Amino acid sequence: MSTPRAGHRPSAAAFRLGGSRLPRTVHPGAWWLWALGLATAASRTTNPLLLALILAVAGFVVANRRGDAPWAQAFRMYLFLGLFIIVMRVLFRIIFGAGAASGHVLVDLPEIPLPAWAAGIHLFGPVSLEHVLGGFYDGLRLATMIVCLGAANALASPKRMLKAVPAALYEVGAAVVVALSVAPQLIESVHRVRRARRLRGGAQKGMRALRSIAIPVLQDALDRSLALAAAMDSRGYGRNRHLPRAIRLLTGVLTLVGLIGVCVGVYALLDGSAPRYLGATMLPGGILVAGIGFVLTGRRINRSVYLPDRWRFAEFAVAACGLGTGALLYLTSRIDAGNLYPSLSPLAWPELAPLPVLALVVGALPAWLAPPPPLTVPRLGDTVPRPDATARTPTPGPADAGTTIREKSVR
Known part of the structure; x- marks a missing residue:
């Protein structure tokens, strides 16, 4: 049995037979359907255990199937946004939802009297555990839905999504895509400018470095805008046929x-x-x-589409996993909603039922069903193919044993 030569690159068929799949980009519509299914599942429950599992599923899939594009690095921002929503929701409950609180009182804050026209609104007052938990449950549900949409933004390319937008919504879709790609592109420009400054020996920090960073970033953003406008014009953007009024x-x-x-x-x-x-x-x-x-x-509307994204087995599997998760949680809310909404009066510990957990397991399957994304920079631990066999170095003989590369170069 012959062994492969050093530097020999396996074919695509051998790559698939070896248990792996060739990296490719999944259709952005599949990722959005998956994320909307998770968001639907999160909207059907206030159980913190289930919401934490949904967050874990979204983070696990993003960690395994996101690329190294600028928008793929925005998932952390959505996590911080979700944490901010939870904190603000609890604070609003403490400030406006206290007053005549009943139950397990945690702290008794002085209540601020309001005029008669603001009857029914309380500012501060006794804060109960039930009010705090109610605000935490509601904030966690909203934060989970936002994180699910952030997962779609981290996995799906907004520019590739523009090709899947119907022709009737092409102009609106182009504006939305440009708006979604502004923040990631600015972050990428800032990183690139700061890296260039470090290579040039720039040691300024804080406000002193703002002037040397802001101008290159604005210039880079302007260049990208002009390039995007030229690309949109070359693809027929804004060219409409004449139709009667x-x-x-x-x-x-x-x-x-x-x-x-x-x-x-x-x-x-x-x-x-x-x-x-x-x-x-x-x-x-x-x-x-x-x-x-x-x-x-x-x-x-006349527009040209270059190499449209096609739906394959992976796209249908990813979309089916997300929609299946949302459908199972929706079915659970109609059949047995006791474990989906933990009781606050009286207080009860949240519990997990087998059907919702199974639904979330289905939502995590795209981490294996979806092909790996193409990367421009290899990740740590990835195998990099060797150069062609004609460029490989000769095997060292006995005389070279124990010598280092530096010693060989000296000779």
């Missing part, structure tokens, strides 16, 4: 009414107190009307 008015009304119906239907599905028929009728009707508007509006 009546058709343009009809398509605009259909699109707007359809999107409103979709928003109302999604809110009715996420809100447990809303009637079931509202979400079951408004969401399909809004999607149908908006789809007709998209088709009619897309006829007047």
Whole structure:
């Protein structure tokens, strides 16, 4: 049996048979569907154990399947934002939600009297454990939903998402994509400028270094904006066909009414107190009307798409895992919602049920089902292919045993 030569690169088929997969970029729509499924699951519970598991699932998938692009480094920012939301929610409960608090009083703050027109609002007063836990549960749920959306931003390329936007929403989608990519690009520019200053021996810090950093960062941002504008113009951005005014008015009304119906239907599905028929009728009707508007509006927009992203098995698996997680939590909230909403009066310890835990296990499967992302810089521990066999160094003989590379170069 012949052994492979040193420096020999295996083929794509051998790479797949070896148990690994070739790195490629997953369709951004699949990651957004996965994240929206997790966010839907988080909206159906206030159980801190389940919310902590959802945060762990989102962080685990991001840690295993994010690349090294600028937007992939923004997940930490969403974690800090979630922590800020939790703290502010608890503070609001202490400031405005105390007053005639009943239960386990933690601290008795002096209450500030308010005029008669502000009846029902309390400023400070006795703070109970039930009020603090209620604010913590609500803040943790909102923070978990935001972190799930941050996971989608860290995994999905906003620029590649623009190719999947319908032609009717192409202009709006381009504006949203540019807005989402501003902060990551600025962070990347700051890092690049600071690295260049260190290589040049710049030792200034604090406000003194602001002038030498701000101007190159603004220039880099301007250059990127001009390059983006040229790329959008070369792909036909803003070039519309001429259509009669009546058709343009009809398509605009259909699109707007359809999107409103979709928003109302999604809110009715996420809100447990809303009637079931509202979400079951408004969401399909809004999607149908908006789809007709998209088709009619897309006829007047000319754009070119270079190598469109295709949906493969990995994309369908990632989207199905996220949607399955949201569907299982939604089913649990309809069948047995006792463990999803821990009792605050009387106080009870939160518990875990088998079905929600199984749903979150399904949500973590994209860490293995999705292919690894392509990296521009190899990670620590990754195997780097050797150069071609013609450039390999000869095997050292007995005379060279025990000699170092530096000793050989001296000779």
